[in-house]
Amino acid sequence: MTNVKVHSVAKTYGTTPVLSDITTEFPEGSFTSLLGPSGSGKTTLLRIIAGFIKPDQGVVTIGNNDVTDIPVWGRNIGMMFQSYALFPHMTIAQNVAFGLERRGIKGAAARKEVDRALEMVRLPGFGSRTPKQLSGGQQQRVALARAIVIKPSVLLLDEPLSALDRRLRQEMQVELLRIQRESGLTTIFVTHDQEEALTLSDKVAILDKGRIVQIGEPEDVYERPLTRFAAEFLGDSNFLTGTVDNGAVRLADGTVVRTTSTLPTSGSKVTLAVRPEKMSIVSGPTDDNSLTARITTVIYAGPVLSYMLETADGLPLKLFAQNRDGKVLSDGDTITLSWAPEHTVPVGD
Amino acid sequence: MQNDRLTSASERGPLGPRSRRVLPSWVSTMVLLLPTYGWLTLAVFLPLLTMFVFSFMSATPMGKAPIVFTLKQYRAFIDQPYLVGIGINSLLIGFWTTLFCAVLGFLAAVALVQSTLGKTREILLILILLPFWTNGLVRVFSWTMVLRENGFLDNLLHMIAPDAGSIGFLYTRYAIVVGLVHGYLPYMILTCYIALVAIDDAIIEAASSLGARWWTILFKILVPLAAPGLISGSVLIFIPVIGSFMEPRILGGRVGVTMGTVIEDQFTQAFNWPLGASLSFTLLAVVLAIFATFSGVLRRGTAV
Ligand SMILES: Nc1ncnc2c1ncn2[C@@H]1O[C@H](COP(=O)(O)OP(=O)(O)OP(=O)(O)O)[C@@H](O)[C@H]1O
Numbered sequence: 289m290t291n292v293k294v295h296s297v298a299k300t301y302g303t304t305p306v307l308s309d310i311t312t313e314f315p316e317g318s319f320t321s322l323l324g325p326s327g328s329g330k331t332t333l334l335r336i337i338a339g340f341i342k343p344d345q346g347v348v349t350i351g352n353n354d355v356t357d358i359p360v361w362g363r364n365i366g367m368m369f370q371s372y373a374l375f376p377h378m379t380i381a382q383n384v385a386f387g388l389e390r391r392g393i394k395g396a397a398a399r400k401e402v403d404r405a406l407e408m409v410r411l412p413g414f415g416s417r418t419p420k421q422l423s424g425g426q427q428q429r430v431a432l433a434r435a436i437v438i439k440p441s442v443l444l445l446d447e448p449l450s451a452l453d454r455r456l457r458q459e460m461q462v463e464l465l466r467i468q469r470e471s472g473l474t475t476i477f478v479t480h481d482q483e484e485a486l487t488l489s490d491k492v493a494i495l496d497k498g499r500i501v502q503i504g505e506p507e508d509v510y511e512r513p514l515t516r517f518a519a520e521f522l523g524d525s526n527f528l529t530g531t532v533d534n535g536a537v538r539l540a541d542g543t544v545v546r547t548t549s550t551l552p553t554s555g556s557k558v559t560l561a562v563r564p565e566k567m568s569i570v571s572g573p574t575d576d577n578s579l580t581a582r583i584t585t586v587i588y589a590g591p592v593l594s595y596m597l598e599t600a601d602g603l604p605l606k607l608f609a610q611n612r613d614g615k616v617l618s619d620g621d622t623i624t625l626s627w628a629p630e631h632t633v634p635v636g637d
Numbered sequence: 638m639q640n641d642r643l644t645s646a647s648e649r650g651p652l653g654p655r656s657r658r659v660l661p662s663w664v665s666t667m668v669l670l671l672p673t674y675g676w677l678t679l680a681v682f683l684p685l686l687t688m689f690v691f692s693f694m695s696a697t698p699m700g701k702a703p704i705v706f707t708l709k710q711y712r713a714f715i716d717q718p719y720l721v722g723i724g725i726n727s728l729l730i731g732f733w734t735t736l737f738c739a740v741l742g743f744l745a746a747v748a749l750v751q752s753t754l755g756k757t758r759e760i761l762l763i764l765i766l767l768p769f770w771t772n773g774l775v776r777v778f779s780w781t782m783v784l785r786e787n788g789f790l791d792n793l794l795h796m797i798a799p800d801a802g803s804i805g806f807l808y809t810r811y812a813i814v815v816g817l818v819h820g821y822l823p824y825m826i827l828t829c830y831i832a833l834v835a836i837d838d839a840i841i842e843a844a845s846s847l848g849a850r851w852w853t854i855l856f857k858i859l860v861p862l863a864a865p866g867l868i869s870g871s872v873l874i875f876i877p878v879i880g881s882f883m884e885p886r887i888l889g890g891r892v893g894v895t896m897g898t899v900i901e902d903q904f905t906q907a908f909n910w911p912l913g914a915s916l917s918f919t920l921l922a923v924v925l926a927i928f929a930t931f932s933g934v935l936r937r938g939t940a941v
Pocket residue numbers: 301306324325326327328329330331332333480
């Protein structure tokens with residue numbers, strides 16, 4: 289149970305920089321998700337922390353130790369893989385005991401630890417089975433037991449749940465979170481799934497083109513994205529561009545949009561992000577920000593209705609509404625939508 | 638199931654209703670299996686059967702001597718006890734050759750799987766297959782040049798230590814094993830390679846993340862997981878090696894008398910095909926007995 293730090297870590301394959309100058313900290317006992325599009329360098333960063341890849345420059349520390357030059361086997365890490373990676377020729381108990389054996393823990397002491405770990409992942413009594421006799425979800429639990437039984441300094445997970453179906457994945461998310469909380473392990477979790485990242489993590493780091501564009505608590509990152517990319521990648525966003533004018537933003541059509549966030553100086557161009565679910569359809573005039581738009585499509589998704597809209601200027605907008613009254617509006621209708629100034633976030637490019 | 642699907646597929650075929658003639662399922666099964674069994678009969682069963690029949694004859698049927706069916710050929714090991722020694726010698730050569738092939742071949746296959754840099758893997762594969770493509774006779778004779786007194790090996794030694802004696806060991810059992818290992822190593826490399834490439838990288842990474850060093854990964858992960866490759870490679874090598882006659886004859890000289898050379902002599906020199914055949918079948922029986930024992934031991938070993 290230790291904090292993990294990476295300091296100016298960079299990695300280049302050939303001439304393409306895969307990670308450029310990453311500096312960040314994963315505090316002791318925290319659960320951090322690395323989120324980003326394919327090829328953004330999530331796996332590379334995780335594998336640098338694990339020791340499978342040597343960074344071109346930079347330092348990795350686990351606890352108080354600089355581990356940059358320590359090979360994987362000496363780093364005391366717990367790792368989970370997308371493909372489970374259980375040893376197929378060993379029983380479940382042997383799989384879980386493998387790391388203990390490497391640490392000189394054998395016999396009754398090892399058996400006790402193995403049983404405890406299997407109980408923790410809710411697979412007591414499965415020790416004598418072989419990996420082939422388990423379902424995917426069960427195999428991934430064994431992989432988790434195998435990773436945590438060695439009391440690693442850090443738990444590293446590279447999309448461990450993406451091979452599971454939706455239900456099983458949600459079940460495993462709960463388990464993973466429970467076990468992470470119980471064990472207090474510093475955890476770094478790579479995922480494609482933003483919902484997963486938001487629900488599981490203490491911190492979310494958004495990567496783009498080998499850089500961490502934003503890192504913070506899920507609510508912070510979601511409610512106050514720093515860049516257009518972060519706003520777009522994590523959830524959906526509407527973007528309005530305009531010019532700062534007297535503490536508000538004037539759009540091209542003259543509409544004035546207010547925000548509670550600090551704006552740059554008057555006259556500068558600015559992009560505002562508004563989440564589609566923060567907007568609502570109103571019938572009368574409102575004190576909040578508002579716009580008029582025409583419905584191009586209504587998507588009925590059960591609990592939520594998604595409205596695809598277009599303003600008179602041809603600016604596309606999205607609005608998510610709770611399905612209270614069913615689908616009462618239809619394509620072609622013109623509506624007024626409004627949202628609060630505190631939900632209007634200026635973002636960088 | 639499979640056949641039902643086949644016939645129903647033909648019903649829906651492009652010929653439409655005209656192809657509605659449904660074949661009984663056993664017919665299509667037979668038709669599908671025919672090439673396999675036909676080939677087996679032609680390539681394995683017929684020659685073996687002929688030789689098996691020969692092994693019970695009193696003399697080669699092409700000579701003038703009258704043919705009588707007899708079991709006397711199978712008493713060769715009792716009537717000529719020196720054959721037992723030769724047999725053991727052959728089995729030992731087979732054992733050492735297979736062992737060296739297993740160790741070297743496995744390590745070579747591991748290196749091959751690990752070499753992911755550019756074209757290195759392709760180049761290594763070609764280098765490994767080179768002895769395969771060389772004429773066997775050339776391959777073996779080239780070893781005589783290396784191993785004989787004042788041969789290449791001695792020259793090399795004398796370059797470093799000019800006063801050293803000869804370490805050439807041509808015409809010894811070691812020379813035979815060297816020649817055989819060289820010739821049969823590619824089989825082991827290829828079978829092990831096939832077994833090793835099938836292992837998910839993540840399994841090896843998982844092991845090292847749990848604290849395993851390279852030797853633990855080698856002996857606890859790679860060897861057990863590639864065991865099928867090691868076993869099939871061993872079988873593939875052991876059988877032809879104990880029957881080999883070219884390497885023992887050329888590299889073994891006086892000590893190069895093995896079951897392979899004795900059997901070859903029966904066919905080419907002594908013109909005693911029945912004895913050659915019976916010796917072959919005795920050898921085959923011994924090999925099968927060895928494999929049966931071995932596989933029993935293996936099964937018990939993995940069951941624990
Ligand atoms: N061994 C390698 N050689 C060359 N390029 C590599 C290598 N490994 C990764 N890359 C490149 O580095 C970039 C980042 O890869 P990485 O696997 O870290 O992405 P990722 O964020 O994990 O993506 P994904 O979500 O698809 O898993 C990619 O563009 C990839 O092509």
